[in-house]
Amino acid sequence: MPASRTTSRAPGVAGAVLAAVAVAALIAVGTALVVLTGTTRSEGERGGTDAGFAIDPVLGDPTSVATVVMAGIYTWQPSVQGSTWDALHAQSAFLTGPMATAAATPPTPAPRPISEWAGWARLDDTVTAAVEASGETVVDGDSATVPVTISQTVLHRSRESTPFTTYTADVTLHRVDDAWRVANYRILSSTL
Numbered sequence: 001m002p003a004s005r006t007t008s009r010a011p012g013v014a015g016a017v018l019a020a021v022a023v024a025a026l027i028a029v030g031t032a033l034v035v036l037t038g039t040t041r042s043e044g045e046r047g048g049t050d051a052g053f054a055i056d057p058v059l060g061d062p063t064s065v066a067t068v069v070m071a072g073i074y075t076w077q078p079s080v081q082g083s084t085w086d087a088l089h090a091q092s093a094f095l096t097g098p099m100a101t102a103a104a105t106p107p108t109p110a111p112r113p114i115s116e117w118a119g120w121a122r123l124d125d126t127v128t129a130a131v132e133a134s135g136e137t138v139v140d141g142d143s144a145t146v147p148v149t150i151s152q153t154v155l156h157r158s159r160e161s162t163p164f165t166t167y168t169a170d171v172t173l174h175r176v177d178d179a180w181r182v183a184n185y186r187i188l189s190s191t192l
Contacts, residue, residue, distance in 0.1 A: 062144035065180040066171040067131040069094045074129030074150050078121035083113060096176050097183035126155045142175040166191045
């Protein structure tokens with residue numbers, strides 16, 4: 001009887017080992033697929049991000065341009081950006097006048113960094129900006145002024161968020177080649 005038990009267990013153990021090898025091979029193939037293709041989604045499938053989808057504020061009205069561009073200027077990724085200037089520089093195509101000049105070359109000497117910048121960079125936090133018009137847009141020919149509220153929130157890798165600051169500002173735009181571009185802005189108030 002003991003020999004019979006040993007014989008009956010051998011096929012079970014062999015089956016378990018084969019199943020484990022098959023699972024390991026399946027995981028290896030799946031990992032290789034993700035590494036080589038960079039995705040687990042089919043080509044037409046969208047993920048939970050707008051990355052790769054261009055937002056073109058140039059074609060919009062001055063209010064839309066002001067809110068989108070200011071959101072870009074006040075959204076920061078300290079782990080990949082050296083300073084807030086990098087966010088300004090990224091919006092260069094949508095700027096004119098003093099803003100375009102400021103975005104063209106990094107300031108020398110560099111301004112003192114925001115005190116939280118190094119910590120955000122170390123923790124891979126992102127500071128996002130939600131910008132909305134906070135009053136009536138005034139258009140005068142090829143110039144416009146848009147009052148906005150800029151609300152910044154720190155997004156942590158833990159998926160938690162922390163409100164950072166809120167600004168109110170007047171954004172000045174000029175129409176250049178049939179496109180609205182941000183020329184300047186003035187901070188009116190801040191919760192800092």
